[in-house]
Amino acid sequence: MRIINLSSGSDGNLTFIQSDNVKLLLDDGLSCQETVKRLDVIGVKPSEIDGIIVSHEHSDHIKGIDLFSSKFDVPVYAHQDVWSGLDDKLKRVSVKCRKIFDGRFDFKDILITPVEVPHDVKCYGFSFSQNDRKISVVTDLGHMTDKIIDSISKSQLVYLEANYDRDMLFRGTKYPLSLKRRIDGPNGHLSNSNSAEAIEKLVASGTRQIVLSHLSKENNTPALAFNYITQTIERDGIKEGEDVRIDVATTSIGSFFRLK
Ligand SMILES: [Zn+2]
Ligand SMILES: [Zn+2]
Structure with a gap:
């Protein structure tokens, strides 16, 4: 299995996942044209998805799904509870391309587990498994909840949100207080500090590779997220580079991670 970040962050999320028999996209928040362009960079044709x-x-x-799916006849998979919010937004996706799941399912040689x-x-978050x-x-x-940690534990590799630095969020002048509170609230986004706490639990479950994802353009930077998180976990005895490797996904195409 291999995974590559094609874009991560509030400007658009697009992740490519591949096994021997399957090529998948997880979300597509870029334009259809940009999606095709980025797939071309990694040598993948839209029709192969x-x-x-x-x-x-x-x-x-x-953002890119409606056009990409209808243009290249690519099926779209979402949890049944998510589809109720998608129906109006993905009008061009044909009836035969609307795929509904309500729990874990096999996609050829990959087992997909939503949480x-x-x-x-x-x-929903997802685990993609093949053998071990x-x-x-x-x-x-x-x-983060125990249920999520449980569901994703023992992953060798986790793409985990590190959306915002709390000081940067509350000191910033661009967002109204109500939006800041929404982002920082229990149903908003994961802060660098929340993310560090989760990483400690994941490392204890056997995770050796973390990719910090979905960083806010306004309230975080790749260097700040990386430094804050590696320093926090190091205080608790987890060393980046030895116990776990941490990378940061950005809006640019990232490096391949391959699990053999
Ligand atoms: Zn998002
Ligand atoms: Zn969201």
């Missing part, structure tokens, strides 16, 4: 898995209805996760995450709309290999992607959650 077997499906798009959707986490939730926010536009930074679905609900606390956000201001119905939202497991990759998880969890973003857009206001807080």
